[in-house]
Structure formats: structure tokens, C-alpha cells
Amino acid sequence: MSAPDPDPLRAVEAGFSSGDDGALEAVYNEYGSLVFTYCRRSLGPDTAADVSQEVFLAAWRARGRFDPDKGSLPGWLMGITKNKIIDHLRAKGRRITTVGSTETVEIVGMSDEVSNLGDRMLVADALASLPERARLIVEMAFLEDLTHTQIAERTGVPLGTIKSDIRRGLARMKRNLDGLR
Amino acid sequence: MSDELRGSGDHHALDAATIQEIEAIAASLTYEDLELESPPADLWGRISSSFDSEATNSPTQTRERNAPAPSGAKVTNLSQHSEARNRRPRQALILGAAAAVVVIAAVTIGVLVAEGGNGEVVASADLEPLAEGYIGEASLAAADQGFTLELLLESLPTLEESEGYYEVWLIKSLDTGEMQSLGFVDGSQDIELPPGLNPAEYSTVDLSIEPLDGVPTHSGQSVLRGTLVSEV
Numbered sequence: 320m321s322a323p324d325p326d327p328l329r330a331v332e333a334g335f336s337s338g339d340d341g342a343l344e345a346v347y348n349e350y351g352s353l354v355f356t357y358c359r360r361s362l363g364p365d366t367a368a369d370v371s372q373e374v375f376l377a378a379w380r381a382r383g384r385f386d387p388d389k390g391s392l393p394g395w396l397m398g399i400t401k402n403k404i405i406d407h408l409r410a411k412g413r414r415i416t417t418v419g420s421t422e423t424v425e426i427v428g429m430s431d432e433v434s435n436l437g438d439r440m441l442v443a444d445a446l447a448s449l450p451e452r453a454r455l456i457v458e459m460a461f462l463e464d465l466t467h468t469q470i471a472e473r474t475g476v477p478l479g480t481i482k483s484d485i486r487r488g489l490a491r492m493k494r495n496l497d498g499l500r
Numbered sequence: 501m502s503d504e505l506r507g508s509g510d511h512h513a514l515d516a517a518t519i520q521e522i523e524a525i526a527a528s529l530t531y532e533d534l535e536l537e538s539p540p541a542d543l544w545g546r547i548s549s550s551f552d553s554e555a556t557n558s559p560t561q562t563r564e565r566n567a568p569a570p571s572g573a574k575v576t577n578l579s580q581h582s583e584a585r586n587r588r589p590r591q592a593l594i595l596g597a598a599a600a601v602v603v604i605a606a607v608t609i610g611v612l613v614a615e616g617g618n619g620e621v622v623a624s625a626d627l628e629p630l631a632e633g634y635i636g637e638a639s640l641a642a643a644d645q646g647f648t649l650e651l652l653l654e655s656l657p658t659l660e661e662s663e664g665y666y667e668v669w670l671i672k673s674l675d676t677g678e679m680q681s682l683g684f685v686d687g688s689q690d691i692e693l694p695p696g697l698n699p700a701e702y703s704t705v706d707l708s709i710e711p712l713d714g715v716p717t718h719s720g721q722s723v724l725r726g727t728l729v730s731e732v
Contacts, residue, residue, distance in 0.1 A: 343551075347544055355539035368540050375547045438525045443533040446526075450624065452729075461526040462534075480626045483637070492522050 328448070332392045336385055343379050350393050351375075354400050357440050361404045361433050370407055374400045393444050394498020401437045401499070405430055441499060445491035449484075456481055457488035621650075625705050625726035633657045636724045638705045647693045649682065649705070653724075656687060664711035669718060670702035679706070679718060703728045 331349055334342040354374050359367035377399055378385075385395050408429060446457055456476065459465045467485075471478050623640040635655035641648045651668060659665065665684045668691065672678035680702055682691050693699060707724040 344544065344548070347547065351539050351543070352536040355543070356536045359537055368543055368546075371539060371543060372547050372550070376550055379551070435528075439529055439533045442522070442525050443529060446529075447534065450621075457526075461523075462529055462531060464527070477626075477628075479628060483626055489519060489522055489526075492526060493518060496522065496525075 328392075329387070332385075332387050335382055335392060336387065338382055343375065346378070346392065346396070347375060350396055353393060353440060353444055354396060357397060357400050357437060358404060360436060362407060366407065370400075370403050373403050377403070390496070390498025390500070391494045392498065394441055394495045394500075396498075397437050397441055398499045401433055404433050408433070437499065438496065441495040442492045445495045446488060448491060449488055452476065453484035453487055456484045460485055622647075623699070623703075623728040623730050625728045627705060627707070627724035627726040629724055631723045634707075634723045636707065638726065638728070640699055640728055641690075643692065646695050647699055649691045649693060649699075651685060651689050651691065651705075651707075653685075653688045653707075659709065664709050664719075666723075667708050667710045667718075669706040669708065670697065670699065671704040671706050672702045674704070677718070678702075681716075681718075684710075699728060 328349070331342070331345050335346050351371070355367055355371045358370045358374075362370060374396065378396055381399070385392065446454055449457060456470055456474070459470045459473070460467070460481075465473070467478055467481050470476070470481050474481075476484075621639045621641050625638045625640075627634075627636040627638060629635065633655060634653075634657070636651065636653040638652065639650040641650055649668075649670070656666070666686060668682045668685050669679045670682060670693070672680075680694070680697055682693070685691075685707075704725060704727050706718075706722050708719055709721045709723060710719050
């Protein structure tokens with residue numbers, strides 16, 4: 320078909336979809352920490368490894384349903400992880416038994432927190448994948464809340480470059496989040 | 501826009517509502533969100549032993565977040581060019597009062613050529629539009645026998661036949677006019693650099709409109725220009 324894809328992460332996605340030998344290990348090497356950290360920060364240290372294991376097993380079994388056109392592989396994986404985390408929280412009986420609709424509200428609140436954490440971690444993963452300069456500029460824009468002008472003053476990087484780096488960063492974030500939804 | 505924004509083949513640009521949603525999430529990031537925790541060392545073993553050997557039979561792959569991309573040294577004409585994603589460990593960007601962006605050192609390029617490249621992007625240039633309607637960037641990748649210039653033209657107005665063609669150049673000095681043509685292009689493309697051409701010297705990427713007047717020199721009508729900057 321075309322020339323070898325220069326993007327190693329796309330190669331990991333393609334190998335995973337095809338069910339290649341060693342593909343799951345490559346996916347684990349790339350995204351194991353992301354999945355584990357999400358589990359750990361949602362569930363605590365004791366069960367994080369168990370739930371992470373369930374995620375990778377489920378992901379492998381469902382690999383035929385991963386569509387790289389609909390979003391990134393980390394996004395898809397984190398979607399599976401979110402569902403496993405919420406299932407686990409429910410199974411552990413974390414809901415507080417109260418009268419009326421308070422029980423429902425508690426579960427929704429918990430789901431929101433888990434969901435928000437997953438979104439943030441995927442955005443952080445997209446950020447980490449950017450080239451050096453773009454990553455630092457995106458960090459300055461979103462974590463340090465600097466304006467484009469302030470970033471330009473501090474780095475000497477032209478404003479146009481800053482805007483295009485941020486646009487590129489947003490595109491990466493979108494691809495990650497699309498996989499989750 | 502790049503194919504990353506196009507999604508599943510639909511050509512909608514990143515719409516405003518999505519931008520706001522993503523920016524809101526990005527603005528809520530904390531530095532803790534950027535730090536990942538490593539799973540226990542035996543976790544992969546536990547996962548793989550849950551399967552029959554089919555899923556996991558492979559030579560041990562060490563985790564390489566900086567794994568170089570396979571070489572794309574052939575000249576290819578790509579209408580959609582996916583950006584190389586090279587994850588790198590956190591390094592401080594050296595900031596100075598003046599232009600702080602580091603230009604390629606000749607020594608660095610020399611070392612890369614001697615060792616033989618692997619497709620890794622070693623430099624990139626954001627191309628500044630010098631006329632309306634142009635958006636582009638360029639990356640320099642180390643290939644087997646030299647370098648490949650990966651030209652990504654996200655917005656390139658179509659030229660009338662009478663207007664001429666687009667030509668890409670590597671310029672050593674705008675003052676002396678020392679430059680090398682890399683030929684005509686009509687869209688994003690990977691171009692193998694001629695072996696003798698040192699991109700550390702000829703580091704300004706330029707796209708021009710060239711009329712068909714039989715004059716081989718640069719028309720002076722540049723539409724995109726930028727300087728290659730080291731990523732290493």
C-alpha cells in the first residue's frame with residue numbers, strides 16, 4: 320500500500336488491530352502506566368493491578384472493535400478502564416445506602432470524578448506525546464495559564480509558532496478523547 | 501488541517517464547541533496528572549499468563565518511549581502526512597532573552613549521517629506564510645543514506661497554469677542567494693536530500709511560485725519560509 324508509517328504509535332495501533340504476535344505487549348509497554356495510574360488514582364493501590372489486568376484482557380478480546388478512525392488507542396483503552404473502574408466501585412458496595420434518590424446521586428457523582436480524571440489523563444498523555452518545544456508551550460498555556468504573548472516573551476518563540484504548537488496539541492488531545500467517547 | 505483533526509474521514513475542521521471542551525479539560529490539568537506511576541513489575545507476566553501463547557508469543561520488547569520510527573527514506577507523495585510522534589523524557593528548554601530556539605549544529609548532523617539514520621525526526625521548521633492561504637511545516641528526518649525533508653502543506657492554494665508551479669528550496673543565505681532547489685511540488689511530500697547537501701548549512705526551507713519562463717533561479721515570490729530547528 321503506502322510507505323512504512325513514520326509514526327511508531329500508529330504502528331502499535333495497527334499491530335493491535337491485526338492481532339499480531341507481541342502486539343498486546345507493545346500496547347502494554349506503551350500504555351500500561353497510563354491505565355495503571357488511572358486505576359490507582361480511582362481505586363487505591365490494592366486493587367489497581369487487578370483491574371489493570373482485567374483491562375488488558377478485555378482490550379485484547381475486544382481488539383476487533385477498536386477503530387483507529389474513531390479515535391486513538393489510548394482513548395479506547397481508557398474507555399475500557401473507566402468502565403472497569405466504575406463496575407469495580409459498584410461491586411465493592413461503595414454506594415451509601417440512603418433513602419430516596421441520594422443513592423443515585425452518589426453514584427453519579429463518583430462516575431463524574433472517575434470520568435473527569437480519565438479525561439485529564441488522556442489530555443496529559445496527548446501533551447506528553449508532543450515534540451519538546453510544543454509540549455513546553457502547551458504546558459505554559461494550560462498549566463501555567465500564560466497568554467500567548469507571555470509565552471512568546473518568555474521563550475523568544477514567534478507568536479505564530481506558539482499558536483500552531485497549541486493547535487497541534489489540541490488536535491492530539493482531540494484524537495485521544497475521541498477514542499474515549 | 502492535518503488528518504488528526506479530520507477524524508473518521510469527514511473533513512470538518514476542529515469546531516468551536518469541541519475546542520472549548522478540550523481547552524476546559526486542559527485548563528483543569530494539574531502537574532500530578534502528568535506524572536504516571538509504574539505498575540508492579542510482575543503485572544505483564546500476570547496478563548500474559550492469562551492467555552494461551554498465541555496472544556503473547558514475542559521476543560521481549562523493552563519499553564522504549566523514544567523508539568525511532570522505521571525509515572521512510574523513499575521519496576513518497578503523501579496527500580495526508582502523519583506526524584512523527586517522538587515521545588521524549590522531560591528536559592528543560594533553555595530559555596534566553598533573545599531568540600531561544602536552537603539551530604542545528606553541524607557537528608550533530610555529522611554524527612547522525614555517520615551512524616546511519618532510522619527515520620527519526622531531527623529538526624523541524626514552522627513555515628511562516630508570506631502570502632495568504634498558506635499553512636505548512638517541514639521536518640528533517642535522518643534516513644539510511646542522508647536526510648529526508650518531510651514537507652507537510654496543510655493549506656496550499658491551487659495555482660492556475662499561467663501562474664506557474666510551486667518549487668521548494670533549501671536556502672543557505674538569503675543575502676548571497678546560495679540555495680538549492682529540491683524540485684516542484686503540488687502537495688505534501690517527502691523529499692530525499694541530495695547526498696552532498698548539508699541541511700545545517702542550507703537550513704531555511706522556502707516554497708516559491710515559479711512562472712514557466714525558462715529562468716531556473718528563484719522567482720523571488722516566496723509563499724512559505726522557515727528555518728530548520730534541532731529537535732534533538
